[in-house]
Amino acid sequence: MPVAEFELIQRYFSRQDKNDQDLILGIGDDAAMISKDSTTDYVIAVDTLNKGVHFPVNTSAQDIAYKALAVNLSDMAAMGASPRFVTLSLSLDDNNEQWLADFSQGLMQTLDEYGVSLIGGDTTQGPLSISVQIIGEVDKGKALLRSGAQVGDKVYVSGTIGDAALGLDLLLNNKLDPGNSDHQYLRNRLNRPTPRVALGKQLAGIAHSCIDISDGLLADLGHIMERSHCGARVYIDQLPVSDSYKLTTDDLSFALSGGDDYELCFSVAAENEQKLQTLSRELGISLTCIGEIIADKELQSIDARGEQVEIHQQGYQHFGAEE
């Protein structure tokens, strides 16, 4: 419940931060920050995956372990932080040794891949649930925040968006053809999203604002708008969608409103666009300008004919006719 989540946290759990000099950033961004030493802050995020809610019931243990880490690594990417440590809280409904062995293997592989240490945790009895807390670090003053967007900034997204939501849609509607390589690609994007850690670290110092796309492009860009007190204009014909996406559907709503891609959405000053091209080449990640930050506190969607169209953040609207 992505939007409800935001409202719930706002209503019941956010309040004036205590006057604590070690608390650098509290509730409201991709992660919190506490002071480490005179040059560095620790960056802290937590994300929980529940069976049947965040992954289909028959997802493999390795894929679940991967994704539980990936969504947290993505929060570090969105802050421009280097992931360092994780703790794991694992609720298990039964003592399936094979499942645990597979889960553990998937977890350790991914930890190694990103150079992160598992430092603690607990296992408890209960419906399958995986809660990972991650701790990263970032140079003081260099973290990427949702609140830093400036009017005139260009809005970018990394990679392609909508793949994961489209893969989930195929899966849930029993339309996923295992022999179809495009379908396989989309499912893999759902189960194995790539956290953009290297990109996030490079964007620290270049981008003005950043968020990872977990709730959907429009919802997450909305979070930047709210925290930065601004609006945005999005050119929907510029949204980067994959070939597999295009070959599977002409419905753009997955790219606009589907979550779970864990690409980065960020804003940069126009004079830094050149740096992004270099960065894109170095990292081998496409970076696509999809719009700009505007002063009016609204989201304007512009179609291929340059006309403003009405779109809604929630639900899957159909825009195929504009393609």
Next chain:
Amino acid sequence: MPVAEFELIQRYFSRQDKNDQDLILGIGDDAAMISKDSTTDYVIAVDTLNKGVHFPVNTSAQDIAYKALAVNLSDMAAMGASPRFVTLSLSLDDNNEQWLADFSQGLMQTLDEYGVSLIGGDTTQGPLSISVQIIGEVDKGKALLRSGAQVGDKVYVSGTIGDAALGLDLLLNNKLDPGNSDHQYLRNRLNRPTPRVALGKQLAGIAHSCIDISDGLLADLGHIMERSHCGARVYIDQLPVSDSYKLTTDDLSFALSGGDDYELCFSVAAENEQKLQTLSRELGISLTCIGEIIADKELQSIDARGEQVEIHQQGYQHFGAEE
């Protein structure tokens, strides 16, 4: 599944720590530790409570919020650390506004009581589950570890033990009489355990080893023995039990094997026993010597007649005859 938990973590999630100078202490104690600055370490623990497993289904939202924090605060106490920050991961099965309002109130009250800031978290859909991650701090080299016990140390426990397990037993067997003030006391000890934060901080620098009693005295003392490569002798007629406990049962097994009291079990050199008496008076917490650390790697239980009796860590054995 307290014992299974330990085995699972050992088997699947512990491995050689990375060579990371900021990682002070990994898996295997009440909490992990990472370096803050030249004088201080951050101490990190996570504990999850699941409905029907860690609290009876009809437990009030305030009590659940209290306990979710208390078990984590207790981990800080066991390390001798000062709690500073928490993150909350909350899985909710429905959007019950009244429940959320009550939960939030209970959480905020307890945070204020202990001077701790809520800095982040997430809410997700799923069976009711509350995962709290806590971050405290402790002076470098001063943390209380499970691994520091020395042969000849006296073994102490704070407060009284077995109350919570006895309260739970009454509750689960429908024997709890709401008009009985002793039963109320025991249930309150279950729902509202007192994390011994002030005591833990004072013990840092006095005690050689420490753990909080969450799995039961014998199991938790066993963790100290394992990590300190030693054994212990326990005088079971010395176990501190409350008047309400004595008036309700003569079965000592709740005190020996029942968890959830969140008292501290710690070992001190004999020459520091005098300091404990002063500390006990200052804090208004009883501190009772229940045994000593021995070289033989076994747990010896001594009854009132000075004879060794056989007890088992698991299950509820009956020792009333010895009283």
